[in-house]
Amino acid sequence: MAREGKRNRKFLGTRNHGKGNAKNRRGKGGKGGWGRSGTGKHRWTYITAYEPEFARHGGHFGFSNPNAHKVKSINLFEIQNMANAGKLPSKEGKLTLEFDGKILGSGSLASAVAVRAKAASEKAVERIKSAGGSFEQIGQ
Numbered sequence: 001m002a003r004e005g006k007r008n009r010k011f012l013g014t015r016n017h018g019k020g021n022a023k024n025r026r027g028k029g030g031k032g033g034w035g036r037s038g039t040g041k042h043r044w045t046y047i048t049a050y051e052p053e054f055a056r057h058g059g060h061f062g063f064s065n066p067n068a069h070k071v072k073s074i075n076l077f078e079i080q081n082m083a084n085a086g087k088l089p090s091k092e093g094k095l096t097l098e099f100d101g102k103i104l105g106s107g108s109l110a111s112a113v114a115v116r117a118k119a120a121s122e123k124a125v126e127r128i129k130s131a132g133g134s135f136e137q138i139g140q
Helices: 044-050 052-056 076-084 122-130
Strands: 073-075 094-104 113-120 134-137
Touching: 044 052, 073 076, 076 094, 076 113, 076 122, 094 122, 113 122, 122 134
Parallel strands: 073 094, 094 113, 113 134
Antiparallel strands: none
16 A cells, blocks of 8 residues: 655654654764674665675675686597587597587587596596497597
């Protein structure tokens, strides 16, 4: 049900507008602290409206390890999906895949694929060879 009129009309002449002692809710102390305090609660709309970069990071900034690097990886089932879709080139009658990362052993291969990659797990190499394919490690 819609409210009739503005809420503050109801409190005209009441001295504290239903907010406790007349000294309460004065100044910055009534607004939840300084700086970015309350940005996860009552000031979240301010953050989303005026500081979207802060919201994207969830409020976390700082240093990241410049030496950290994530290794690109691909699973066997993804290679099989590529083979089924006809996305792997064929050389000398064998499907080939050259990948600048690591081959992981999740899934299985039904096609004989000659794989060249920087690295592969033991299980991946075993499954590639059992499917009739081959694995060759390229320089790091």
